[in-house]
Amino acid sequence: MAINEQMVQDIVKEVMAKMQLQKDEPAGKQLGIFEDMNEAIAAAKEAQKVIRTMSMDQREQIISNIRRKTKENAELLARMGVEETGMGNVPHKILKHQLLAEKTPGTEDIVTEAWSGDRGLTLIEMGPFGVIGAITPTTNPSETILCNAIGMIAAGNTVVFNPHPKAIKTSNFAVSLINEASLEAGGPENVACSLRHPTLESSNVMMKHKDIQLIAATGGPGVVTAVLSSGRRGIGAGAGNPPALVDETADIRKAAQDIVNGCTFDNNLPCIAEKEVVAVSSIMDELMNYMLTEQGCYLASKEEQDKLVATVLTPKGLNRDCVGRDAKTLLGMIGVTVPDNIRCIIFEGEKEHPLISTELMMPILGIVRAKDFDDAMEKAVWLEHGNRHSAHIHSKNIDNITRYARAIDTAILVKNAPSYAALGFGGEGFCTFTIASRTGEGLTSARTFTKKRRCVMSDSLCIR
Numbered sequence: 202m203a204i205n206e207q208m209v210q211d212i213v214k215e216v217m218a219k220m221q222l223q224k225d226e227p228a229g230k231q232l233g234i235f236e237d238m239n240e241a242i243a244a245a246k247e248a249q250k251v252i253r254t255m256s257m258d259q260r261e262q263i264i265s266n267i268r269r270k271t272k273e274n275a276e277l278l279a280r281m282g283v284e285e286t287g288m289g290n291v292p293h294k295i296l297k298h299q300l301l302a303e304k305t306p307g308t309e310d311i312v313t314e315a316w317s318g319d320r321g322l323t324l325i326e327m328g329p330f331g332v333i334g335a336i337t338p339t340t341n342p343s344e345t346i347l348c349n350a351i352g353m354i355a356a357g358n359t360v361v362f363n364p365h366p367k368a369i370k371t372s373n374f375a376v377s378l379i380n381e382a383s384l385e386a387g388g389p390e391n392v393a394c395s396l397r398h399p400t401l402e403s404s405n406v407m408m409k410h411k412d413i414q415l416i417a418a419t420g421g422p423g424v425v426t427a428v429l430s431s432g433r434r435g436i437g438a439g440a441g442n443p444p445a446l447v448d449e450t451a452d453i454r455k456a457a458q459d460i461v462n463g464c465t466f467d468n469n470l471p472c473i474a475e476k477e478v479v480a481v482s483s484i485m486d487e488l489m490n491y492m493l494t495e496q497g498c499y500l501a502s503k504e505e506q507d508k509l510v511a512t513v514l515t516p517k518g519l520n521r522d523c524v525g526r527d528a529k530t531l532l533g534m535i536g537v538t539v540p541d542n543i544r545c546i547i548f549e550g551e552k553e554h555p556l557i558s559t560e561l562m563m564p565i566l567g568i569v570r571a572k573d574f575d576d577a578m579e580k581a582v583w584l585e586h587g588n589r590h591s592a593h594i595h596s597k598n599i600d601n602i603t604r605y606a607r608a609i610d611t612a613i614l615v616k617n618a619p620s621y622a623a624l625g626f627g628g629e630g631f632c633t634f635t636i637a638s639r640t641g642e643g644l645t646s647a648r649t650f651t652k653k654r655r656c657v658m659s660d661s662l663c664i665r
C-alpha cells in the first residue's frame with residue numbers, strides 16, 4: 202500500500218495523542234481549552250455572538266465537519282477513552298463514535314411551527330439559549346461531548362464543558378476537534394470550551410454564572426441533583442438500572458442473544474444497557490441455557506457471586522476499578538480463569554441481590570425468576586428504582602408490552618431487540634448520549650437546546 206500525505210498526518214496525529222496520554226500536559230495546542238471557568242465562559246460567549254449571525258447553511262457546515270472529524274478520529278478517540286479511563290472496549294467505542302457522527306440530528310432538527318388564517322400568520326421559532334454549560338461522564342466521554350456539541354451548535358448555541366476529570370484528555374481532544382471543525386467551516390474558535398483541570402468547584406462556578414442560560418448534566422444522581430438545585434434551568438440525564446423482562450411468548454433463543462449483545466456492549470457502560478433480567482419461570486431455564494451454550498455466558502456459583510460482591514462493591518459504592526471491565530477480567534479478579542469467548546457473567550438471584558439491584562456498569566447479569574407476567578412486571582418496576590430511564594422487554598404479547606410500558610414509564614422501552622436499538626443502532630430513530638430521564642426531555646437533540654419564540658404578523662401574510 203502506497204503511503205500518502207494523509208496517512209502520514211494520521212500517524213503523526215496518533216503518535217502525538219499517545220504521547221499526550223503519557224504526559225500530564227497536552228503535546229500540541231488544543232483549541233478551546235482554558236485554565237479558568239470564567240475565561241472559558243467569556244470565550245464561548247464571544248463565539249456565540251458570531252454563531253448567531255451565521256446562516257443555517259454555515260452552521261450545518263460546522264456540523265458536517267464535526268461528523269467527518271468524529272469518523273476520521275473514531276479509532277483514536279476510542280483508544281484514548283479506553284486507555285485513559287480503563288473502561289469499555291475499543292471496537293464498541295469505535296461503533297459509538299460512528300453512530301453519533303451519522304445519526305445525531307443537526308440543523309434539520311430545528312423546525313418552525315406555523316398557524317395561518319384570517320388574522321394573519323404566527324410562527325413558533327426555535328432560538329438558541331446562548332452559552333450552555335454541559336457536564337459529561339467518564340463512561341462515554343468523547344461520545345457525549347461530540348453528540349452534545351452537534352445538537353447545541355446546530356441550535357445556535359455555544360457550549361462550555363466541565364468534563365469528568367478522569368476522562369479529561371479524551372474529552373479535551375474531542376473539544377479541540379469541534380473547534381477545528383468550526384474554524385475549517387469559517388466559523389469562530391471556542392464554539393466548544395473546556396478546562397485543563399475541571400473540578401467540582403469549576404462546575405459550581407459554571408452553574409452559578411450569569412452568562413450560562415442552560416445546564417445539561419449527563420451522569421449519576423449526584424450531578425443531576427446538583428444541577429437541579431442550582432436555580433438554573435437544567436436538563437438532567439441521570440442514572441438508570443434497566444431491566445429486561447422476558448415472558449413466555451418471546452422468541453427465547455433470540456431474547457438470549459439480544460440481551461447478552463446489549464448487556465456486553467462497551468462492557469455494559471451505556472446507561473441504557475441491560476443491567477438485569479426478569480424472566481417468567483416457565484421459560485427461565487431455557488433462556489439461561491441459551492445464554493450459557495450459545496452466547497458466551499459464565500454461570501457464577503454462590504461462592505463466586507459472594508466474591509464478586511466483595512470485589513466490585515465497596516462500602517462507599519462501586520469499585521471504580523471494576524466498572525466497564527470485561528467479564529474475563531472481572532472473573533480473573535476473583536481467581537477464576539475462563540476462555541476468551543466468555544463475555545458475560547450470569548446467575549439466578551433475588552431482586553434484592555446487590556449485584557442485581559445496583560447499577561453496576563459491568564457485564565454481570567443477574568436473572569430474577571418470576572412466577573408469571575404480573576410478578577415479572579412488579580419486580581422489573583422495583584428494579585428500575587423509579588429512575589424512569591430505560592427498560593426492555595422480549596414478548597410477542599402486545600397487551601403485556603403495553604401494560605409493562607405503562608407500569609415502568611421509562612424514557613426508553615426497547616421491544617425484542619438489544620438495548621442499543623434505542624440509540625438508532627439496529628433500530629429506527631436518531632442517536633443521543635444524553636437521555637434526559639429525570640427532567641423529562643427524553644432523548645435530547647438540537648431542538649432540546651432551544652427556546653421557543655412566538656412571532657406574530659397580524660392580519661397579513663395569510664395568502665390562502
Ligand code: NAD
Nearest residue numbers: 337338339364365420421424427438439440441472635636
Ligand atoms: P458521575 O456522576 O460520577 O460523573 C458525571 C459527571 O458529573 C462528571 O463530570 C463528574 O465530575 C460530575 N459530578 C459528579 N458529582 C457532581 C456534583 N455533585 N456536582 C457537580 N458535578 C458532579 O458519573 P460517571 O460514572 O461518569 O457516569 C456514569 C453514570 O452516569 C451512571 O449512573 C449512568 O447511568 C449515568 N449516565 C447517564 C446518561 C444519560 O443519558 N441519562 C448517560 C451516560 C451516563
